[in-house]
Amino acid sequence: MKFIISSASLLKSLQKISGVMSSSNTLPILDDFLFELSEEKSLKITASDLETTVSVVVQVDMAENPGKIAIPARMLLDITKTFPNIPVTFNVDMDSQEIQLLAGEGKYKLIGHNSDEFPQIPKLENTVSVTLNTSMLVNAFGKTLFATGTDELRPVMSGVYCEIEEDHMNFVATDAHKLVRYRRHDVKSDKSASFILPKKPLNHLKNIMPDDPEMEIKMDYNDTNAVFQFDDVTMVCRLIDGKYPNYEAVIPTQNPYKLVVNRKNLLDSLRRVAIFGSKSTHQVRFKISGQELVLTAEDIDYSSNAKERLSCNYSGEDIEIGFNSKF
Numbered sequence: 069m070k071f072i073i074s075s076a077s078l079l080k081s082l083q084k085i086s087g088v089m090s091s092s093n094t095l096p097i098l099d100d101f102l103f104e105l106s107e108e109k110s111l112k113i114t115a116s117d118l119e120t121t122v123s124v125v126v127q128v129d130m131a132e133n134p135g136k137i138a139i140p141a142r143m144l145l146d147i148t149k150t151f152p153n154i155p156v157t158f159n160v161d162m163d164s165q166e167i168q169l170l171a172g173e174g175k176y177k178l179i180g181h182n183s184d185e186f187p188q189i190p191k192l193e194n195t196v197s198v199t200l201n202t203s204m205l206v207n208a209f210g211k212t213l214f215a216t217g218t219d220e221l222r223p224v225m226s227g228v229y230c231e232i233e234e235d236h237m238n239f240v241a242t243d244a245h246k247l248v249r250y251r252r253h254d255v256k257s258d259k260s261a262s263f264i265l266p267k268k269p270l271n272h273l274k275n276i277m278p279d280d281p282e283m284e285i286k287m288d289y290n291d292t293n294a295v296f297q298f299d300d301v302t303m304v305c306r307l308i309d310g311k312y313p314n315y316e317a318v319i320p321t322q323n324p325y326k327l328v329v330n331r332k333n334l335l336d337s338l339r340r341v342a343i344f345g346s347k348s349t350h351q352v353r354f355k356i357s358g359q360e361l362v363l364t365a366e367d368i369d370y371s372s373n374a375k376e377r378l379s380c381n382y383s384g385e386d387i388e389i390g391f392n393s394k395f
Contacts, residue, residue, distance in 0.1 A: 069135035069160035071105055071128040075151035075171065078126070082145055084301060085115040085122040087272045089141060093117065097185040100138035103158075104183075107134050114189070115141065120269040120305040121189050129155060135162055136183035143178055189304055192295060195288040196259050198232060202298075203281035204252055208239040209274045211250045216267050217243035224310040227264040232257045240315055246395045247315055263289060264308035273303060325384035329361055337376045341365045342393035344374035352393040357386040365393070 082101065093099055095118070102114040109131045114123040137160050147169070148156075157170040160180065169176040209228070217225035222244075231238040237255035241248050277285070278299055285298040289307070296303045341352055345365030355362040361380045366373035 069105055069137060069162055070130075070132040070158065071109075071111060072130040072155050072157050073111065073126065073128045074153060075148055075156050076153040078156060079145075079148045079151075081113055081124045081126045082141075082148060084124050084276045085113060086141060086145060087275060088117055088120050088122045088269065088303075089115050090117040095185075095187075097138055097181060098187075099141055100181055100186070101141050101144060102136065102138050102183060102186045104136045105131055105134045107131065114186070116187055116189075117268075118187060119266065120272070120303065121187070122272070122301065122303045123189070124302075125300045135160065137162070137165065137167065138181040138183050138186050139167060140178060140180070147176060190293055192288060192290050192293055192304075195290045195295075196257070196261060198237075198255060198257055198287045198289075200255065200285045200287055201281065202277050202279075202283045202285060204254065205277065205285060206274065206281075208250050208252070209270055212239045212241035212248050213267060213270060213274070215241040215243060215246050215248040219243070223308055224264055224312050227266045227308045228270060229262065229264050229312045229315075231260075231262045233260050234258070240312070242313070242315060245392070247318065249315065249319065261289070262312070263291075263294065264310065264312060265294060266305060266308055269303060269305040276301065325356075325382075325387060327356060327361065327380055327382050329378055329380040333378055334361075337363050337378060338393055341374045341376055344372040345393060350393045351390045353388060353390045355386075355388045356380070356382050356384075358382070 085101070089098065098116055098118065104112040109128050110125055111128050112123055112125050114121060151171055154172050159168040159170070165180045165182065167178050167180050212228050216227060219225065225243055229240040231240070232255065234257060236251055236253045239250040273296055283298060285296055288295045293304055293306055338352060341363045342350060342365055344367060345351055346367045352363055352365045355364065359380060359382055361378045361382070362375065363378070364373070364375045
């Protein structure tokens with residue numbers, strides 16, 4: 069097995085998939101990248117942590133003797149980062165698993181592993197497809213991932229709950245302290261469905277999505293897995309098994325209190341006022357009266373307090389309520 073690839077293309081591809089790898093793998097082979105070379109000068113590189121598998125396809129400059137080999141990820145990443153943008157030649161002895169890299173005036177050797185030990189990517193059956201785009205997912209993940217839980221005893225709350233209806237799609241996240249529902253009406257589906265996507269692959273997907281906000285991202289899903297495909301990347305992740313809490317029960321259907329305030333002014337005031345609040349509760353109180361919002365915080369232990377006033381548009385009775393400023 070032999071191929072030549074530019075170091076820049078190789079590094080870009082490795083960085084797209086390396087984020088899914090775990091630092092505490094139960095299987096040693098998961099510390100490797102799986103390289104699959106085809107006769108069409110196409111190289112497929114895969115990384116996995118068993119729960120999530122990401123692969124990227126990149127074109128090579130030359131290919132001989134197609135084959136598959138697992139290559140230690142950390143060593144390959146570290147050496148590739150040091151190369152300028154030059155061609156790198158991979159010579160692989162499939163019998164001994166010895167890998168020789170030739171780059172510039174350098175010659176490097178490492179030992180790979182049998183590709184058969186690498187977990188097989190699950191093939192999805194009875195899937196439903198939905199077409200999304202980068203802008204939609206960036207917004208959805210940005211508005212929900214921060215609200216997911218970390219309690220291992222309640223795994224269903226550690227992901228984003230997706231509800232797909234004929235005329236909209238909901239992205240929901242909660243940790244039992246805060247709850248977010250983000251609704252999009254530009255997603256169409258012939259079949260209603262709901263499932264829970266794990267946090268880790270979504271964070272990884274958010275980091276590697278293309279800059280083009282209108283690029284289409286195809287999502288296929290069934291009862292156990294979801295697949296995201298775009299550009300040269302395919303990501304397969306296992307869905308979280310379990311029933312999501314009835315979040316709609318805690319969202320008021322009729323709320324007489326409606327406050328509209330400048331977002332930047334509110335955030336700036338919160339950051340300042342919270343400095344003087346309790347370090348254990350992080351509480352900031354909102355007192356809303358007429359068209360004025362008063363933010364206050366105090367720390368009794370250190371005799372510190374702060375107060376700021378903001379103009380707002382408010383409808384409803386006067387109210388005073390406390391929030392955790394960290395949320």
